[in-house]
Amino acid sequence: MRKLLHILRRESAGSAPYWEDFLYESQDEAATVATALQSIGAENRVDSGSGAFRPVAWESSCLQRRCGACAMVINSHPAMACDTRLRDLAGERVTLEPLGKFPVVEDLIVDRTVMMENLKRLSVWLSEKADPGAEDMAFEASRCLQCGLCLEVCPNFAPGLGFGGMAAMNPIARLIANSPQQMRKSLAKNYMRGVYSGCGKSLACRDICPAEIDMEKLLARSNAAAVWGRWKAAVGSRDQGHID
Amino acid sequence: MDASDVKINIIGAGLAGLSAAKTLAQSGVHVRLISYQHSERAQSNLAEGGINAVMNVMGENDRIEYHFQDTGKGGCFLADPEMVRGLTQAAPGIVSELADLGVPFHREKGRLIQRNFGGQKLKRTAYARSSTGKVLVSAMIDAVRRYEAEGFVERFAHHTFERLLFENGRLAGARIYDRFRKEEFDCRGPVIMACGGMNGMFEGATTGTLANTGQAAAVLFSQGVRFGNLEFLQYHPTTVEISGKRLLISEAARGEGGRLFCMKNGARCYFMEEKYGERGNLMPRDVISREMALLNEQAYLDLTVLDRATWEKKLSDLREEVIHYLGIDPAAEPVPVSPGIHYFMGGILVDRDHRTNIPWLYAAGECACAYHGANRLGGNSLLGAIYGGKRAAESLAAAIHEVGSGEIPADGTVSVAAAARAAETGDENVVHARMVRALLKGMEPLRTEERMREALEEVISLKAPDQPETMKASLLLAEAILRCGLERKETRGAHTRLDYPKTDENWRKTTVAQMTDGRIGITYEKIAPYPAP
Numbered sequence: 001m002r003k004l005l006h007i008l009r010r011e012s013a014g015s016a017p018y019w020e021d022f023l024y025e026s027q028d029e030a031a032t033v034a035t036a037l038q039s040i041g042a043e044n045r046v047d048s049g050s051g052a053f054r055p056v057a058w059e060s061s062c063l064q065r066r067c068g069a070c071a072m073v074i075n076s077h078p079a080m081a082c083d084t085r086l087r088d089l090a091g092e093r094v095t096l097e098p099l100g101k102f103p104v105v106e107d108l109i110v111d112r113t114v115m116m117e118n119l120k121r122l123s124v125w126l127s128e129k130a131d132p133g134a135e136d137m138a139f140e141a142s143r144c145l146q147c148g149l150c151l152e153v154c155p156n157f158a159p160g161l162g163f164g165g166m167a168a169m170n171p172i173a174r175l176i177a178n179s180p181q182q183m184r185k186s187l188a189k190n191y192m193r194g195v196y197s198g199c200g201k202s203l204a205c206r207d208i209c210p211a212e213i214d215m216e217k218l219l220a221r222s223n224a225a226a227v228w229g230r231w232k233a234a235v236g237s238r239d240q241g242h243i244d
Numbered sequence: 245m246d247a248s249d250v251k252i253n254i255i256g257a258g259l260a261g262l263s264a265a266k267t268l269a270q271s272g273v274h275v276r277l278i279s280y281q282h283s284e285r286a287q288s289n290l291a292e293g294g295i296n297a298v299m300n301v302m303g304e305n306d307r308i309e310y311h312f313q314d315t316g317k318g319g320c321f322l323a324d325p326e327m328v329r330g331l332t333q334a335a336p337g338i339v340s341e342l343a344d345l346g347v348p349f350h351r352e353k354g355r356l357i358q359r360n361f362g363g364q365k366l367k368r369t370a371y372a373r374s375s376t377g378k379v380l381v382s383a384m385i386d387a388v389r390r391y392e393a394e395g396f397v398e399r400f401a402h403h404t405f406e407r408l409l410f411e412n413g414r415l416a417g418a419r420i421y422d423r424f425r426k427e428e429f430d431c432r433g434p435v436i437m438a439c440g441g442m443n444g445m446f447e448g449a450t451t452g453t454l455a456n457t458g459q460a461a462a463v464l465f466s467q468g469v470r471f472g473n474l475e476f477l478q479y480h481p482t483t484v485e486i487s488g489k490r491l492l493i494s495e496a497a498r499g500e501g502g503r504l505f506c507m508k509n510g511a512r513c514y515f516m517e518e519k520y521g522e523r524g525n526l527m528p529r530d531v532i533s534r535e536m537a538l539l540n541e542q543a544y545l546d547l548t549v550l551d552r553a554t555w556e557k558k559l560s561d562l563r564e565e566v567i568h569y570l571g572i573d574p575a576a577e578p579v580p581v582s583p584g585i586h587y588f589m590g591g592i593l594v595d596r597d598h599r600t601n602i603p604w605l606y607a608a609g610e611c612a613c614a615y616h617g618a619n620r621l622g623g624n625s626l627l628g629a630i631y632g633g634k635r636a637a638e639s640l641a642a643a644i645h646e647v648g649s650g651e652i653p654a655d656g657t658v659s660v661a662a663a664a665r666a667a668e669t670g671d672e673n674v675v676h677a678r679m680v681r682a683l684l685k686g687m688e689p690l691r692t693e694e695r696m697r698e699a700l701e702e703v704i705s706l707k708a709p710d711q712p713e714t715m716k717a718s719l720l721l722a723e724a725i726l727r728c729g730l731e732r733k734e735t736r737g738a739h740t741r742l743d744y745p746k747t748d749e750n751w752r753k754t755t756v757a758q759m760t761d762g763r764i765g766i767t768y769e770k771i772a773p774y775p776a777p
Contacts, residue, residue, distance in 0.1 A: 012426075030487040030569075038454075038488055041670060061285040061455040063489045064569070066378065069285045069455075082488075105402075105424045113401070116282060125390040130346035138348035139372055142382040146284040174382065178346035212564075 001026050003086050004046070005036060007056060008097040009107050021046040022056070024086075033081035033094065034060055034070055037108075058108040065210050068147030072108050073097040078152040080210045099152050101159065112148050118164040122194040123186070124171045130178035134235040138177035141218055143211045144170035150205035150215070156198050163198025166205040166215050173222045177235055184231060191226035247273050250647045251655040252640060253418050253431045254278060255405045255460065256438035258286030259377070259626060260609025262384040263633030264436050269391035271641040274655075276431055278400040278420055280455050283385050287440050287453040287610075288629060291377025292494035292562070293361060294369035295342075295630075296623035297335035301356045302367040308332050311368060313777050315624060318363040318528045319589070319617020320737040321752055322473065325774050327596055331615050331624075334631050339370050342630075345383040348372050350558065359558070360499040361622045363528035369623040374494045374562035380626060405439065405460045408467050408605065415604045416653055419660070428660045432653040434604040436636050437464065438629075441588040441610040445722060446687075447680050450585040451483055451492040461611060462717035464592060465724060470601040470758045472593035472613035472769075475728040476738045478620055479689045481532040482545050483584030486569045490584035494562055495622040497547055497574075498525045500554050504532070505578070506541040515539065530619035530738045533583040537689040537740070544578035583689055587625060589616040589738065590728075593756060597639035598632060601758070604652040606640060608632035613754075618737020672715055675706050679722050682706075686726045692742050693730065700726040724757040724764050731755065731766055 005022040022044040024036040037060070042053035061069040063082045070081035075095050086094065102110035132138075150166040151157045157165040172191050179187055199219075206215045225234035252268055254261045257279035265275045279286070296315075300306045311332040316325060343349060343356070349370045350357045361369040372379045391397040406419040409430055417432035442458030443450040465471055481504070482493040498504070503525050505512045516524030516532060525532075536543050555563055555575055566574045592600055592607035594614050600607055608614075609629040616624060648654030686699025703722045711719075732755060734748040735741050753768040 028487055032487055035487045041673070043670070059281065059285075061281060061453040062287070062290055063454060064290075064486070064491060064565070066290055067281075067285040067453065069281055109424075111402075111424060112282075116399070116401070120389055120393050123390075123393065125386040125393075126344075126346055127390070129344040132343060132346070132348070132351070133354070135348040135351055135372075138346060139375075139379060142348060142372075142379040143375065144382070146282070171382070171386065174346060174386070177348070 001029065001031065001086060002092060003036065003089070004093045005040065006093050006095045007107070008095075009056070010104055011054065012106055013104055029087060031086050033074055033084045033086065033096065034063055036086060037081060056108065057106040066145070068145030068210070071099055071147040071149050071152070073099060073152070078149045078208060080147065080149070083210050099148055101152050101157065102148065112146070114159040115146055115148060115151070115164075115167050118168050118194065119171055122164060122168060122172065122190045124168070124175065124190075126175060126178060126180070126183065128180040128182050131180045132178060134177040137218065137221060137235065138174050140213055141170045141173035141177060143213055145211050147210060149208045149210060153204040153208050155202050155204065156200045161198065162194070164194040165198075166209075169195045169215070169219060169222060170213060173218045176222050176225050179225070179231065179235065188226040188229070191222060196223065196227050247271070247641075247644045249654050250274065250644055251276055251431075251433045252436060253433055254436045254438055255418065256286075256440060256609065256611070257283040257399075257401065258288035258438065258440055258609060259381060259384060259629040260633035261436075261438035262381070262388050263630045264438060264608060264637040265388050265397050266384065266391065267634045267637035268641060269388070269394075269396035271637075272396070273641055273644060275397045276400055277388070277397050278403050278405065278418075278431070280402070280404050280423075282401040283381060285453070285455060286381065287456055288626070289378045289381050290451070290453065290492070291380075291626050292374045292492060293496035293499065294359060294371030294376045294623045295339060295380070295626040296361065296364070296368050296621065297339040297370060297627065298332070298368060299336055299339060299356055299358060299370065302358050304366045306366045306368055308336070310366060311335065311364075314364045315615070315621055316617070316774050318621040319615075319619055320747065321774050322476075322617030322737065322754065322771065323615050324596065325772050327615055330596070330635070331628060331631050334634075335627055338627065338630050342380060342383060345387050347379055347383045359496060360526060362495050362498070362526045362532075363621040364623075365523070369499065371496065373557075374496055374559050377626060405463070407463050408435065408602070414651060415602050430658040430660060432656040432658070434640055434647060434652055435606070436640065437592060437605070437607040437611050438609045438633060439611045441591070442721070445680065445683055445718065445725070446477075446585050447676070448489060449680070449684055451480060451490045452586070454489075458718065458721070459714060461591065462721040463714065465721045465757070466713075466717035466759060468602070468759050469605065470593045470756055471591060471724065472754050472756055473590035473618070473728070474725045474757055475687070475732055475755060476589040476618050477585055477687060478529055478587035478589060478738050479533040479583035480529055480586035481536055481583050482581040483586065484570060484579065484581055491565070491569050492584075492586065493545060493566065493579065493581060495529070497545065497559065497562060500558055501550050502545055502547045503549065504536075504543055504545055504581075506539055506543050508541070515543075528619055528621060529586075533689055533738075534740050536583055542580050543582065545574070545581045546578045547574040548576060548578065550575065587620050589613065589618065589620055590755075593754070598636035599639065604647075606636040608636040618739060672712065675711070675715060676718070678706055679703060679719060683722055683725060687729055690740050690742050691729060696726055696730045700730065720759065720764065727764060727766055728755045728757055
């Protein structure tokens with residue numbers, strides 16, 4: 001397999017962006033964009049006359065789509081590098097860009113701190129003991145990777161607007177699933193503020209999630225509880241917590 | 245000094261770091277939670293099968309004593325019995341606390357359900373399908389977020405540990421690198437290391453994350469921190485090679501009824517059941533991996549026997565992952581598996597209070613050598629990380645009045661002029677790759693004097709005076725790992741010597757590796773006897 005990685009590079013937040021091409025050749029049919037990024041170095045540069053080599057900066061951790069680190073834009077499509085097999089990409093050229101909704105740090109690395117700040121601002125924690133019951137809902141919501149791909153495709157999300165998108169909905173849904181009676185009022189308020197009021201229901205987030213979280217169902221149940229006050233219907237009586 | 249004037253530096257924000265941060269913040273102590281990436285990226289998220297605790301909900305008359313015995317025996321009696329006692333006694337409280345934090349443990353009609361796991365006869369493992377680590381971390385992140393909002397926990401989530409700082413021969417804090425701003429600064433005060441296992445020393449051949457480079461461990465070793473039991477690395481029996489790493493197929497698959505077999509003369513041979521009886525597939529990991537290494541045949545994991553409800557309710561995520569990465573539906577056909585490096589029992593040597601040999605330096609979680617002896621039982625790593633982080637925090641909190649007394653600074657950050665950070669050169673990548681190859685050769689599942697000695701010579705030959713300090717540190721740690729393996733002339737737990745196939749009671753002692761005067765010293769420490777069952 002032979003691929004030309006066309007990478008949008010930037011030395012630091014303030015410096016001018018430029019493109020650099022790397023040739024990646026491998027016998028590994030299962031090779032992903034992450035595998036290629038791991039292995040390319042100075043010797044892979046197509047135009048080695050373009051000054052001193054600087055290794056391509058990107059984020060990774062688990063390499064099995066369980067951590068959300070390697071989210072980026074691949075051939076104009078936001079995806080995880082470890083979840084994108086090179087053989088599945090048409091043509092020889094693979095364009096790699098950083099996520100566009102977050103400040104660029106260097107090359108393919110962006111600063112996604114805003115996601116964690118949103119959760120802090122929306123008081124996303126249990127201040128009382130959990131009241132378990134809707135385990136399936138809590139499980140589904142707990143799987144959110146905080147990768148930012150849903151925010152990248154969301155027409156309503158921009159850092160600083162106060163809308164946390166599905167990256168805020170999932171952690172809040174985890175609390176709704178566990179919601180002790182005493183917390184419901186404040187939980188509903190924060191849900192309205194951080195999720196419901198900003199969501200235009202485009203559902204662009206639904207198909208992009210690398211964890212394949214069923215956003216639509218989680219959203220419907222969270223709305224039922226936090227917006228319409230139908231807590232019992234949403235999170236079930238305490239021993240039957242199914243998402244359906 | 246008053247607790248409000250003190251700040252504790254925690255390196256690593258996986259479960260051990262989160263647990264330490266939460267415990268300290270609850271006691272009113274301020275914390276810097278320093279990590280390479282945010283907690284969502286930590287290796288704890290990859291833990292699958294569950295967490296062990298005697299909840300006694302399965303009608304099997306389980307007792308904490310049995311968890312203690314199983315953990316001690318599973319570790320071939322190489323962990324301190326008092327520490328194992330503390331771990332197992334605390335386990336039920338930890339699982340209850342996690343349930344209170346909203347961890348969606350598997351329940352049926354509201355009742356907690358536990359599953360079978362390796363090395364334990366009773367159903368003692370609480371779980372959430374095959375994503376237990378992920379749901380635990382999600383809950384712990386929320387719990388710590390509260391203290392972030394209250395100002396007790398300050399996150400430094402794109403930062404690497406550079407080295408320990410010493411003043412007048414005493415620990416003064418840690419030097420940290422902000423990889424976004426490309427700045428270094430010193431964080432003064434006590435340090436808790438919670439930086440995970442040293443995957444990077446075996447890069448590409450482990451089930452863990454790339455982010456755990458082993459660099460922190462290497463630097464600490466080069467700075468004189470004592471390490472224990474470095475020869476004991478766990479090969480998990482059921483892993484598969486995927487691009488760039490090994491994929492784990494959780495022990496839960498066998499806990500729910502999966503069977504291992506190989507083909508002999510055209511027929512299936514259930515080799516574990518033949519040798520160890522009906523519980524053969526749930527023998528401890530060291531035993532199964534050794535048998536598989538000795539097989540000389542491809543082994544398969546047969547999960548086609550599991551019923552539909554088990555797949556849907558308990559292992560749906562495992563099935564999806566195997567289909568996605570291997571193109572094999574495990575519900576329909578057996579999966580070829582082989583042992584892969586999964587966990588480091590050895591690491592920074594800690595005492596019962598999680599103190600290291602350096603005053604005011606603590607360690608917890610996988611980076612520490614504490615609870616698992618020669619072989620960790622499945623379900624004890626999540627437990628060990630949460631309990632270890634908590635114990636380290638508690639022992640620090642108990643000594644908080646001494647912080648700032650002259651022994652150790654209470655707080656303060658100092659920026660330092662950025663040293664030029666040379667990009668990794670091709671040469672260093674080659675040296676690193678050769679080091680990894682040598683370690684994999686020496687520390688393979690079945691070891692011999694000859695192979696380990698060859699590997700050691702290879703590692704020593706890689707040393708060069710003009711190398712960066714980090715590379716020198718990694719090579720020192722690699723050398724120490726191989727020397728620990730060479731010195732232990734017996735077979736115990738994960739350390740299988742073909743040339744010394746028997747377990748020798750005289751070797752029931754902790755291997756201690758430490759740099760002194762520029763040389764690696766290896767000594768041994770006694771372990772207290774285990775009470776008779």
